[in-house]
Amino acid sequence: MFFKTFTDSARGLLQLVNRRAIIPQHPHVYSVGLGQEGPSRLYYETAKPVNTPVSDASIRTVDLRSDTVTKPGAAMRQAMAEAEVGDDVFGEDPTVNELQKMAAELFGMEAALYVPSGTMANLIAVMVHCRERGDEMIVGDLSHLHIYEQGGTAQLAGVHSTTVTTLPDGTFDLDQLESKIRHGYPDAHYPRSRLVCVENTHNIQGGRVLPLPFLKEVKALAEKYGLAVHMDGARMMNAAVAQNVTPSTILQNTHSVSVCLSKGLGAPVGTMLAGPHDFISRATRCRKALGGGLRQAGILAAAGKLALGDMITRLEEDHHHARIFAQALLECDPPLYEVDMAAVQTNIVRFRLRDPSLTPTEFCTLMAGVGECEQASIGQGVRVLMFPHIGGSIRAVWHLGVTLEDTQLATRKVQFVARQHSQQTLGAH
Template structure:
């Protein structure tokens, strides 16, 4: 059988030999006591790179976002969050269940933005009226997963930051793939992070580490997240084993994200040329490609299964659209083979 081509997600990335070696030789301690030197080194490096005072390692992006929302928002308040965002759709309603926080879904624009006019509607006309839950936080997703990996412009981020400051609430950025955004914009991650009071990013997606996400922010905020992480069960002991791989990923895996973006464009361009496939190349900013199957012989389910039988793994991600995500395990040759499989299935 030919090589399996895994395009369902960049969470399928595997740690590099350098990461595995670093994990084996990591200096360890008990991180719940704050005594794991490798975790400390990773957190200090992340804070420095993102231009924030402090950082904290957590097991997952879901926990990173949840702990951040709980640190920002008092019980009975609400968070303004995109109706197509991962926080709203894919994180099991954790802020409501664990934090007593209400989600206010804001319409998501095709490029991932939340329009300022729509954010304004999330604020009651009379803030003193006790009937209303009051906004305590604005959440942005950058790049935006369900809108196709779209990158939010820096000018827009500045606009939201100014809007939030005028109303006295912070901005949290779900930046699971924010390093992809920075690479696409050809700026440092700190230039993107400066527009958010807090930000979480994943080590285990395009950066190819096996486990972990990081929250960055000011020291007082990170101390709140530290306590909430423990409450949620995220306190880890010799977590330097995880942190060692994350440290390598921050230092050696960001620049290579350009390759993933190139491969995504290659895939989108190829899909656009195949009869029976609808794909808008202009919307591909990072490593995520969405497309639709227009051939009436197929549903998305039967199409996904048909290409899987030939070794190509893709999946649906909302509204009947199929998502493909490039990553460090995918080469240009793999993209060519994926396109050949899709063409063969449609020709069958």
């Protein structure tokens, strides 16, 4: 009897583990966010929505999948073509050096390092702060670093992670954070707590901006126990614009930061990693070991200089367009969409469908196609590309490649899809 009870319990536990670990066939089963909580914490598939082939040049495509799809404009391409270059591994590329100095000053940090990608920058930061294999970092359970970077900190750095529960606004409970800090090193049983990681803006929670008082309290708590704070600031510039503060005002509450140049800022490649001089010295060694030591990188850094110099203030335009779209979703007749306007703080809009018979994947397919009667209804054919997201939601992201006209066309398309779906539903009954 005991054996049967034990095996039944074990089987139930195994099923629970599998429900948490196996990627589902449908990308809308993740039950977190937008007011929904559930026992399963499964992550959405990253496959692209089905895009209907289009040959008609009059059909407009509005790409809202991510702010990573931006392309350098004419001025940026010219700056890249004319960039003065040298061997950056030798520290001799003048354009890279200028970019690094520019970033350090903007962030209020002692030094900065140009790194090929945000994932590499975050990995380097963890490697520098957690200097011994078996050290531990504390991260939000919905953070990009924890979910979308392939566990590289464990694979490549030997750093253990423990998680705190990410709240809907991207923060986490400070009492829970404190409870996760290990004590008694070098006790033979436990890893050593070395690092706390925050994400600003928070991707999964829809571009939410971390409040400055929260960041201040996190840093104070970390320093109380001798821990460092690293910010995954891939969209930190969006946070600064949304809060109307300088980047250094945000970053005075961290010890290091990674800031992506190739999202809303429009550069084709690169992330800036910044922190104290000794941190960047160690980071340079780690970058080389990871294959990130580039040679004549000034061609890329020239784009980064324009990104940090000219592209920051225009982020408010993306935020404005995102709010226009979100408000249009709420005003759609017939009502098909749910969106929390308080959560639309930057360039990301997460919304849900009121009708469970229409899945996020099916909706994205409809938005990416051009339906019958669309031209007469909207004025032209429009393909709007979006991703199914967590919690049965859909994510749309604004960037420099999406104009006000594009945004207006996207709102007409969601209204058209809502009308068509309502007519089909009524016809079926």
